[in-house]
Amino acid sequence: MSVQLSEQEQFRRQSLAAMRDLGINPYPPEEVEVTHYAADTKDSFKEENAGEWKEVKLAGRIMSKRIMGKASFAELKDHTGVIQAYFNRDELCPGEDKTLYNEVFKKLIDRGDFVWIKGFVFKTQVGETSIHVEEFKVLSKSLKPLPFPKTDDSGKVHDAFTDPEQRYRQRYVDLVVNDGVKETFVKRTKVMNTMRQFFNDAGYLEVETPILQPIPGGASARPFVTHHNALNIPLYLRIANELYLKRLIVGGFDGVYEFAKDFRNEGMDRTHNPEFTVMEIYVAYKDYNWMMEFTESLLERLAKEVNGSSSLKVGDNEISFKAPYRRLTMIDAIKEYAGVDISGMGVEELRKVCDDLGIENDDSMGKGKLIDEIFGEKCEGNLIQPTFITDYPIEMSPLCKRHRDNPELTERFELIINGKEIANAYTELNDPIDQRERFEEQLKLSEKGDDEAMFIDHDFLRALEYGMPPTSGMGIGIDRLVMLLTNNASIQEVLFFPQMRPEIKKGPELSENEKLVFDLLSAKETMDLSELKAAANLSNKQWDKAMKGLTKNSLAKVEKTDAGLTVSKV
RNA sequence: GAUUCAGUAGCUCAGCUGGUAGAGCAACGCCCUUUUAAGGCGUGGGUCCUGGGUUCGAGCCCCAGCUGAAUCACCA
Secondary structure (H helix, E strand, C coil), X not given: CCCCCXXXXXXXXXXXXXXXXXXXXXXXXXXXXXXXXXXXXXXXXXXHHHHHHCCEEEEEEEEEEEEECCEEEEEEECCCCEEEEEEEHHHHCCCCCCHHHHHHHHHHCCCCCEEEEEEXXXXXXXXXXXXXXXXXXXXXXXXXCCCCCEECCCCCEECXXXXXXXXXXXXXXXXXXXXXXXXXXXXXXXXXXXXXXXXXXXXXXXXXXXXXXXXXXXXXXXXXXXXXXXXXXXXXXXXXXXXXXXXXXXCCCCEEEEXXXXXXXXXXXXXXXXXXXXXXXXXXXXXXHHHHHHXXXXXXXXXXXXXXXXXXXXXXXXEXXXXXXXXXXXXXXXXXXXXXXXXXXXXXXXXXXXXXXXXXXXXXXXXXXXXXXXXXXXXXXXXXXXXXXXXXXXXXXXXXXXXXXXXXXXXXXXXXXXXXXXXXXXXXXXXXXXXXXXXXXHHXXXXXXXCCCCCCCHHHHHHHHHCCCCEEEEEEEHHHHHHHHCCCCCHXXXXXXXXXXXXXXXXXXXXXXXXXXXXXXXXXXXXXXXXXXXXXXXXXXHHHHHHHHHHHCCCEEEEXXXXXXXXXXC
């Protein structure tokens, strides 16, 4: 049984057939010549130079039609924007036969159809730059009606297509209909292109490393598992690419970077999607101080390239991306925002600090975790302007080198902007013995039941034993960076196709109750309604539903006679 | 995972104390040769998210479920 078409979909199929009857192919195969785009044409056209605009050819989607008898206006949308087109009956159809205008344009072309137009540019009496159409051609017929948001004089949008579920599931419609959505994604690409340019100019090499990994390393997270048939082994979708990029530094590259899709089998919310994009870069012979300078100049450049300015309004906050950024150790940050000096404190003291500050904690939490909690709870949200938080406790950073002045700390920084973490970087741990010990610490944690502790990657340790030069590495969450730079609060707004639960297909088949009634009826062809109802022995509601279903599908018919109501099979 | 809110025409939304399902836009028909949220007249269009229950009667009340969003928890 086919899915029921809405009335509007049926009309569009009729138009499609009518086009074919007129000898018009609604899906022609050949290419069309396009000489101009909507936005340029609108921006550049001047009436003084009308002579230069005598013949323009554009292609795009019809977004609206305003028919006024023998003349009409339509809006044509291409990838650059929207331009108005003017269709005049007697110019399109100079002879007796007005079919092209009266039938094809007025009736058979619908909102959403792709067309090609040829004509000249002019300004209407109201001053709107428009294309005076001399020829047009159908390029592709649209069978489903698009939503129709409209903007009034005051800029207010009416009937916007807003339901987030529909917008994400049918992003193609969202992109066609909601201005601004496309812009977000263009900016996203600009962010990545700018970063590439920045790294390439510095002489670093873009690389690709495995997504299917036998050991999911480089971060703490639950991985997706899959299975390789030929090898008969489990493989994991990567949760990070850090350990592979470091192997390449061991191999002698000076600087490598990768835009990586990572996968984590965890919850979804407005800042988490199961697959997401991270850029990681590793540069030999550098430390985290160098990396801070590198990062801040990158961010300043990104803000300028993407938004044309080094400052940006995000929510209520005006953020300046102009380098240099404030640098604050984690201990100083806690001193400043929580009012507590935790330097030198042990587990017990830290736990007391948490209690005093009203931060939840339990016995399983070690020193590092407690400090991290205090920071996350009391400091992070206050850091609006770009700030490097440095020198994290060692327990939290098993791949990071010990701090040169304090063995309890690591040479790590995170860049916090608008209260959120944007980048994370280390002076990388290149001491293979220290690294092995740190992995063993992780193993102990995992034996204690910490299911996020890292696996030991023996091949990575072997690589380090051959020698890795001093290196600094940095990772940026691209999705969150794009959220920041485009002022979007949800990760779903910066992913074309965010993960959703699968749609459930509704079957148009007869329900159990409908079948029951239909079978009873089939035996006798015609029955008294109350008799049939009694025979069916259904509740009122079920009976009502079943009968409505049958009459709707034209399988049964209810007739009123003098004797009462009778039901007959159709 | 918890709580709250939402789901009604293609889109945006009304729907009173439980009593025949509504509007604007879109669609369809007619009129209209520089309009622009075009306009005028007319017409059609519904699985009220799904399944139960209560009731003479449910879009509305009750229970369960589905989907989405927000907040929280968890998680880099």
